[in-house]
Amino acid sequence: MTTGNRRFLLAFLLAFLLVALVVAGVVSFYASGDPDGLSKVAEDKGFAAQEEDHALKDSPLGDYGVKGVENERLSGGLAGVIGVGLTAAVGGGLFWAVRRRPRATPSGDVPAGSSERR
Amino acid sequence: MHVPDGFFDAPVSIGAGVVAAAGIAVSLRGARRELDDRTAPLAGLSAAFVFAAQMINFPVAAGTSGHLMGGALAAILVGPYAGVLCISVVLLVQMLFADGGVSAYGINVTLMALVGVLVGYGVFRLVTAALPGSVPAKAKVTAAAFLGALASVPASALTFVGLYALGGTADLSLGAVLTAMLGVHLLIGIGEGVITALTVGTVAAVRPDLVYALRGERTPLEIRSPRPAEV
Numbered sequence: 519m520t521t522g523n524r525r526f527l528l529a530f531l532l533a534f535l536l537v538a539l540v541v542a543g544v545v546s547f548y549a550s551g552d553p554d555g556l557s558k559v560a561e562d563k564g565f566a567a568q569e570e571d572h573a574l575k576d577s578p579l580g581d582y583g584v585k586g587v588e589n590e591r592l593s594g595g596l597a598g599v600i601g602v603g604l605t606a607a608v609g610g611g612l613f614w615a616v617r618r619r620p621r622a623t624p625s626g627d628v629p630a631g632s633s634e635r636r
Numbered sequence: 637m638h639v640p641d642g643f644f645d646a647p648v649s650i651g652a653g654v655v656a657a658a659g660i661a662v663s664l665r666g667a668r669r670e671l672d673d674r675t676a677p678l679a680g681l682s683a684a685f686v687f688a689a690q691m692i693n694f695p696v697a698a699g700t701s702g703h704l705m706g707g708a709l710a711a712i713l714v715g716p717y718a719g720v721l722c723i724s725v726v727l728l729v730q731m732l733f734a735d736g737g738v739s740a741y742g743i744n745v746t747l748m749a750l751v752g753v754l755v756g757y758g759v760f761r762l763v764t765a766a767l768p769g770s771v772p773a774k775a776k777v778t779a780a781a782f783l784g785a786l787a788s789v790p791a792s793a794l795t796f797v798g799l800y801a802l803g804g805t806a807d808l809s810l811g812a813v814l815t816a817m818l819g820v821h822l823l824i825g826i827g828e829g830v831i832t833a834l835t836v837g838t839v840a841a842v843r844p845d846l847v848y849a850l851r852g853e854r855t856p857l858e859i860r861s862p863r864p865a866e867v
Contacts, residue, residue: 527674530843534681542688550693550701555820556637556796558700563813565806570642572734580734582691598691601729605687609725610680613718616667617676 535606542598546582547591637705637792637821638730639744641737648803653742659750660724666717670848678846679714683722685835686710687729694827702824705792707752708760708785709832712777713839715848716757723749743799747792755791756832760784760849777849778837785832789825793817 560566578585587593686706693701711719763780
């Protein structure tokens with residue numbers, strides 16, 4: 519891969535991250551507050567009462583807000599940005615760890631001097 | 637579609653947890669073939685994008701909303717195994733936001749990661765195979781992305797009702813639940829299809845080389861150098 523190509527890839531990835539940050543940090547404020555499909559059916563058909571409190575309901579990020587931040591727009595936006603960052607970090611770390619690595623040589627032989635054994 | 641704690645009894649929650657663990661284990665092996673130095677970062681960002689998109693509830697009917705599940709989207713962009721892992725990571729992070737029960741994690745992975753990817757990507761592949769070869773690859777992928785994503789949402793809803801029949805905690809008329817779940821999730825599926833087609837279409841237009849589902853597709857080579865002088 520040439521340097522120019524690599525730089526273009528980086529620009530694309532940064533743009534993708536920026537879109538996710540704007541969606542979670544800004545656009546999310548305008549999301550519908552109505553119950554989602556499952557919650558609505560649970561209310562209508564009478565099994566919503568079975569829901570138990572979430573084990574992490576007192577989490578500092580519970581219900582997509584940051585505890586202690588009063589401004590609703592700021593609290594929700596901040597929670598979204600933190601969520602995108604966490605997901606990118608956990609997902610990126612996982613995918614980087616499981617990715618396919620280029621073989622040492624096309625034939626798969628370990629070059630001389632390598633400490634790796636086959 | 638995030639299932640909270642308390643909707644399912646212990647045997648179904650544990651059973652779904654075993655299915656989810658097996659699915660994630662298989663996906664960890666399979667994702668190695670899908671990801672390299674260029675696509676691994678894209679997969680991480682796809683998970684982040686799905687997290688963001690899941691915050692956007694759109695209205696679908698009076699007093700009801702829905703949001704993207706993202707299984708079809710992730711699978712088309714980065715591959716089905718990596719797609720399962722993307723949604724599983726999103727569901728894990730969402731627990732910090734008290735969204736989706738902790739004891740229901742296996743159920744949510746089964747519904748949104750496993751069924752979402754299997755049906756979403758399966759229908760996507762069927763549609764791309766069925767469309768005639770004269771349709772340009774990017775148009776084919778965008779249309780198939782819409783239909784695959786659309787199908788994945790009612791499929792997850794159907795699986796929910798199936799699991800509820802096995803071990804739901806309330807005694808309900810399952811027929812009524814099935815009708816209600818399928819109806820509303822068909823509408824949400826249209827939103828899923830639109831968001832998925834827009835996202836896949838955009839990435840395919842800007843960086844087709846990064847889209848998993850477009851690998852192996854080649855744009856016909858153009859000869860740009862001047863023709864050699866004829867003798």
